[in-house]
Amino acid sequence: MSDYVVPVVLAGAALYALARRSDVYAALTDGAAEGLKTVWRIFPSLVALLTAVYMFRASGALDSLTAWCAPALGWLGVPPETAGIMLVRPVSGSAALAVAGEVMAAHGPDSAIGRTAAVMLGCSETTFYTVAVYFGAAKIRRTRHTIPAALIADLTGFLAAAWTVRLFFP
Amino acid sequence: MDAVWTILTVTAVIWGAAAGRMGAVSAAALEGAAAGVQLCLSLAGAVCLWSGVMELLRRCGLAEKLAGLLRPVLGRLLPRAAANPDTLAALSGNMSANLLGLGNAATPLGMEAACAMAAGCGGRASDELVRLVVLNTASIQLLPTTAASLRAALGSTAPLDILPCVWVSSALSVTAGLLAARLLEGVWR
Numbered sequence: 001m002s003d004y005v006v007p008v009v010l011a012g013a014a015l016y017a018l019a020r021r022s023d024v025y026a027a028l029t030d031g032a033a034e035g036l037k038t039v040w041r042i043f044p045s046l047v048a049l050l051t052a053v054y055m056f057r058a059s060g061a062l063d064s065l066t067a068w069c070a071p072a073l074g075w076l077g078v079p080p081e082t083a084g085i086m087l088v089r090p091v092s093g094s095a096a097l098a099v100a101g102e103v104m105a106a107h108g109p110d111s112a113i114g115r116t117a118a119v120m121l122g123c124s125e126t127t128f129y130t131v132a133v134y135f136g137a138a139k140i141r142r143t144r145h146t147i148p149a150a151l152i153a154d155l156t157g158f159l160a161a162a163w164t165v166r167l168f169f170p
Numbered sequence: 171m172d173a174v175w176t177i178l179t180v181t182a183v184i185w186g187a188a189a190g191r192m193g194a195v196s197a198a199a200l201e202g203a204a205a206g207v208q209l210c211l212s213l214a215g216a217v218c219l220w221s222g223v224m225e226l227l228r229r230c231g232l233a234e235k236l237a238g239l240l241r242p243v244l245g246r247l248l249p250r251a252a253a254n255p256d257t258l259a260a261l262s263g264n265m266s267a268n269l270l271g272l273g274n275a276a277t278p279l280g281m282e283a284a285c286a287m288a289a290g291c292g293g294r295a296s297d298e299l300v301r302l303v304v305l306n307t308a309s310i311q312l313l314p315t316t317a318a319s320l321r322a323a324l325g326s327t328a329p330l331d332i333l334p335c336v337w338v339s340s341a342l343s344v345t346a347g348l349l350a351a352r353l354l355e356g357v358w359r
Binding site: 003005006009010011013014016017020022023027028029030031032033034036038039042043046047048049050051052053054055056057058059060061066088091092095096097098100101102104105109110114115118119121122123124125127130131133134135137138139140141142143144145146148149150152153154155156157160161164165167168 | 173174175177178179181182183184185186189194195197198199200201202203205206207209210213214218219220221222223224225226227228229230231232233235253274279280281284285287288293294296299300302303304306307308309311313314316317318320323324325326327328329330332333334336338339340342343344345346348350351354355357358359
């Protein structure tokens, strides 16, 4: 079933756009240029962050962190290997990408841990960045319950990521 | 970000020195930098392709259709903001761009709506504005293209097989965030 998603979305979007007389190819390449800008923008931070993440892992600190978090996370049904992703996800999108990429490379993208890491990335946003951008634009100083509510949403998403992966990939 | 980088590297040095693993830490620094380049290059193809497809969908009017579908939901969720047609247009544009995963298109529209909603409230976030920001901090993307691109870059056989998991998790996350905002709005005045 999931084998069909990508090819059908690609062909379907082209047919739909052609039927509505859109400029199919120009839109695709303009969008791809926009995507290239995104990659270009995260390139320096991915290099810097993966350096730090690799050092952190090689020192053995990551294993200790995982071991400390293991009892609580195990009780919640979350793989302890994903602790690092949960810590950095709300703070930095590229750091989360770096940590999740490292977890997926170490455990395999199609393992339960790798899938959980991907779902955690896919179901959350860079909370603090978003709050800063919106409230900065609207000149809000008293943010009230925004941060607690947003972090509750993130935590729920992370727990749900582990649970849904176990549910859909037994 | 300064804190994240500093904590990671300083901990690595202290921990590595204490555990006698400085050789490995030193090698890992350069390995990590190289891995960053490699990851970026292998991500580039998928990210460009998906950005192209989403841009195509936006140009042929799918974003407007989504926005139309979202209007009744927004009317219920943010009734005061939705009463103003300009703010409602910005809000529905923001949400539909979020659904398509077009962050570059979503943010300016969301900021426009936030500014309109914050007018005359003296720097204090209204209940509705908090709800809008919580909606934007929770991801409601239909196709989690970055997560899927990362899986593809690392050799997954079916990068998009996580779709149902992402949808259910996102729905639960957004619901929890909005519920929490509802419950806390009486506490945080």
